[in-house]
Amino acid sequence: MISFLLSAWRAGLRSRSIQAVLVLGVLLVGVAFLSAAFSPRQPKTVALDVGLSGVRFSLVLFALFWVQELVGQEIQRRTVLFALTYPVPRGHYIVGRYLAVLGLLALAAVMLGMLLWVVVLNAGGQYEQAFGVAPGARYWLTILGLWIDAAVVTAFALFVASLSTVSMLPLALGLAFAAAGKSLGAVTEYLARGADGGGEVMRLAPVVDAIHWFLPDLSRLDWRAWPMYGVAPDSTAIAGGALVALAYIVLLVTLAVLAFNRREFQ
Amino acid sequence: MKLNANARLLLVTILAAMVFVPSAQRLKLAPRQSVNVEMQVALPLFVQVAMAAGDRFLAANIAAIRALWVDNFKMQKEEFKVLAKVQENVSWLNPGHEDNYYIAAAILPWNGEVEAAQRILARATTARRFDYQPAFYYAFNLLHFKGDAVGASNWMREAAEYLPEGNNRLQMQNLAAIWLDRAGDLDLAISVVEAMARQANRGDFRRYLQQRVIRLEMLRDLREAAARYQQRFGRRIVALSDLVESGIVAEVPKPPFGYGFAINEQGQVVLQDSPPRAPGGQR
Numbered sequence: 001m002i003s004f005l006l007s008a009w010r011a012g013l014r015s016r017s018i019q020a021v022l023v024l025g026v027l028l029v030g031v032a033f034l035s036a037a038f039s040p041r042q043p044k045t046v047a048l049d050v051g052l053s054g055v056r057f058s059l060v061l062f063a064l065f066w067v068q069e070l071v072g073q074e075i076q077r078r079t080v081l082f083a084l085t086y087p088v089p090r091g092h093y094i095v096g097r098y099l100a101v102l103g104l105l106a107l108a109a110v111m112l113g114m115l116l117w118v119v120v121l122n123a124g125g126q127y128e129q130a131f132g133v134a135p136g137a138r139y140w141l142t143i144l145g146l147w148i149d150a151a152v153v154t155a156f157a158l159f160v161a162s163l164s165t166v167s168m169l170p171l172a173l174g175l176a177f178a179a180a181g182k183s184l185g186a187v188t189e190y191l192a193r194g195a196d197g198g199g200e201v202m203r204l205a206p207v208v209d210a211i212h213w214f215l216p217d218l219s220r221l222d223w224r225a226w227p228m229y230g231v232a233p234d235s236t237a238i239a240g241g242a243l244v245a246l247a248y249i250v251l252l253v254t255l256a257v258l259a260f261n262r263r264e265f266q
Numbered sequence: 267m268k269l270n271a272n273a274r275l276l277l278v279t280i281l282a283a284m285v286f287v288p289s290a291q292r293l294k295l296a297p298r299q300s301v302n303v304e305m306q307v308a309l310p311l312f313v314q315v316a317m318a319a320g321d322r323f324l325a326a327n328i329a330a331i332r333a334l335w336v337d338n339f340k341m342q343k344e345e346f347k348v349l350a351k352v353q354e355n356v357s358w359l360n361p362g363h364e365d366n367y368y369i370a371a372a373i374l375p376w377n378g379e380v381e382a383a384q385r386i387l388a389r390a391t392t393a394r395r396f397d398y399q400p401a402f403y404y405a406f407n408l409l410h411f412k413g414d415a416v417g418a419s420n421w422m423r424e425a426a427e428y429l430p431e432g433n434n435r436l437q438m439q440n441l442a443a444i445w446l447d448r449a450g451d452l453d454l455a456i457s458v459v460e461a462m463a464r465q466a467n468r469g470d471f472r473r474y475l476q477q478r479v480i481r482l483e484m485l486r487d488l489r490e491a492a493a494r495y496q497q498r499f500g501r502r503i504v505a506l507s508d509l510v511e512s513g514i515v516a517e518v519p520k521p522p523f524g525y526g527f528a529i530n531e532q533g534q535v536v537l538q539d540s541p542p543r544a545p546g547g548q549r
Binding site: 035037038039040041042045046049050052053056057130131178179180181182183184185186187190201218219222224225228229230231 | 311312315316318319320321322323324327330331334335358359360362364365368369393394395396397465468471472
């Protein structure tokens with residue numbers, strides 16, 4: 001498994017498309033710096049807020065590109081058959097690849113996190129905002145939440161890649177999954193508050209309720225209110241969000257291994 | 267004569283350049299369709315969240331930047347309704363957004379959207395227990411726009427709770443008592459807007475607030491002149507020109523933006539919030 005992990009790690013770092021996505025990540029953090037100029041009262045908070053959105057978006061894109069390159073394309077080009085000739089269970093290939101992507105994502109998260117913090121410190125020039133942003137553990141816990149979010153998306157894309165015969169499918173479905181999972185919290189809250197009296201919309205409430213059975217609420221992994229406003233999230237909500245994510249990851253990676261074990265490569 | 271492949275490509279390149287250069291020059295002179303940047307549409311919340319890839323914080327920032335970008339000087343009454351809706355949406359997506367409650371307090375109640383401003387400020391008060399200002403502006407709006415001195419005093423006491431123990435908290439509690447008999451006080455309104463302008467980082471927004479202060483100062487001066495007129499002649503003014511004809515003011519001041527001043531049904535000088543009616547009833 002370690003050899004699969006290391007080969008994927010090296011391939012991930014060498015990949016050209018990932019270099020392009022990394023540039024995109026840096027650009028998004030640059031957008032965060034520019035967005036601070038729009039804020040009359042809290043430029044650092046706005047830079048941090050927009051920057052965290054950019055980091056989340058970049059991590060999800062990294063995850064999907066890496067899964068596509070390191071698993072999807074290997075299956076499509078049949079180069080996966082070379083890996084499967086080793087006398088080890090097929091599941092090792094899937095788990096090794098998954099752990100490699102998690103490691104690459106952690107590296108990207110740390111790099112973008114450090115870059116964003118430098119941007120936040122310099123946003124707004126000399127203006128001293130009344131309520132500063134919180135550095136340190138609160139900030140890095142938020143980055144950790146975004147990394148877990150990307151790990152869930154990676155597991156989903158890996159599961160799709162283990163079934164799919166089209167290499168682009170994990171990317172397309174992964175993007176839809178990331179957007180739907182992230183929206184779920186806002187949609188649920190909107191409906192729980194009566195949807196501004198919209199009767200038609202309220203008919204969707206049972207459907208959205210049912211979606212919770214198979215789609216995790218990724219907004220529960222977004223703890224940015226803590227570094228932005230110093231409002232600590234409920235510790236049970238943090239633990240609950242992390243537990244749901246972990247369980248979902250284990251479920252999807254196991255399903256991916258099962259699907260991969262049964263798959264026939266002609 | 268038969269041209270070889272390279273010569274044909276060169277010919278196509280020259281022809282394309284001959285079309286491009288004069289058409290680009292002509293296009294430069296063609297009139298541009300002007301884009302209306304004012305507030306005309308408030309997208310449903312679902313659409314805003316979907317457009318931000320499910321990220322409610324990003325959706326809130328996009329809408330807040332849109333609310334900040336708009337040119338308030340040129341907006342019509344109906345557009346302030348849309349702005350209020352956009353800002354209420356931001357407040358729903360991220361109730362703690364500081365810029366949102368701040369510009370809502372600075373713009374909405376002064377343009378007829380008091381209820382929307384109060385909803386935004388109430389949410390911000392709940393989300394920002396460390397910040398006294400949303401509760402303070404809520405209290406001020408109750409006093410100034412709704413004449414509810416008792417309610418305003420209660421909210422001021424709540425605002426004081428969000429300040430650390432010390433002189434500032436005591437001063438605010440003292441203000442809560444004083445405000446009980448200061449409904450409709452223009453000096454108070456001027457000092458609140460002046461304080462907001464001082465806190466603004468962006469120059470254009472600060473200038474907007476400073477012009478609001480000038481407008482309020484003109485209104486205060488006209489009200490004082492109207493009071494002097496009533497004292498001197500024993501009757502209320504019917505038109506602003508009465509002040510000029512009586513010699514109390516040299517001329518009716520022209521505010522930096524808006525539709526000037528008018529006399530309401532109670533005979534009080536007020537800010538006019540729509541274009542004055544022409545003699546034929548046309549606006």
